[in-house]
Amino acid sequence: AMLKTCIHYGPLAMVQPDNYESRANLMWTGSLALNGLLGTGKRTDWATHGIEHEISALYDVTHGLGLAILTPYWMHYVLDEQTAPRLAEYARNIWGVDESDDIIAARTGIMKTARFFKSMNLAGSLKEIGVETERLAEMAEKATSRGPLGTFRKLEYQDVLNILQAAYDGTSLPLL
Known part of the structure; x- marks a missing residue:
């Protein structure tokens, strides 16, 4: 709601x-x-928040903007056969996606999420907000310094780095 x-x-x-x-x-x-x-x-998952805190620790970026950039990339990264039903439920309940295949429904919901943020004139990539690619590894290291992030799917250092790299240029979300 x-x-x-x-x-x-x-x-x-x-x-x-x-x-x-x-x-x-x-x-x-x-x-x-x-x-x-x-x-x-x-059971909640705050992985995107943990990743975003490292962005706003280094750059003058509001938490909400950082989350708006990261969330679609996180969703895409964690999407697999196990997580598809929950992401599809999100797509159906929030975006009204009418698709019986969970993977397709989830992908549609992810794209609708990204498009909504873009329609609100929010940046769609870390590059757009001035994040330097050289700092991505440092942010991933700090985000996972106390162990893996998340409960939806455990994210280790390499997972976080992959999400940050995908969100850096904003071009890796698949088109439907």
Whole structure:
């Protein structure tokens, strides 16, 4: 419901910055996202956040923008036969994807996610926000310095580096 709220009110707030209802709903959604209630009783995965923290530690990038760039690449990277049902569920519930094949549904949801962020005039690559390719390995090392990230799929150093490299130039998401 929170993602649907952002998808509905985000574009409205962009074209009508003074629209109180849009901004209030986005702020309320942001508050709920940060207070931990969503994860109560559920297995959550914060891998993208751990990776993004290393970006914003080195560059003047907001956490949300970093997540908007990384998330589609993370989703694409972790997509396999085991994760496809959950990513397909996301695609169907959030984006209304009507596809019975889980892999195709998941890929469609990933592309819709990336396109939504682009429609909000957000950068689509780490290169666009000034991240230097020479720092990617350092960020991957720091992100995994306490062990693998994530619960959806465990991400080791090389996995994180692969995601950062894919997100660097923004061209590695497959077209449907």
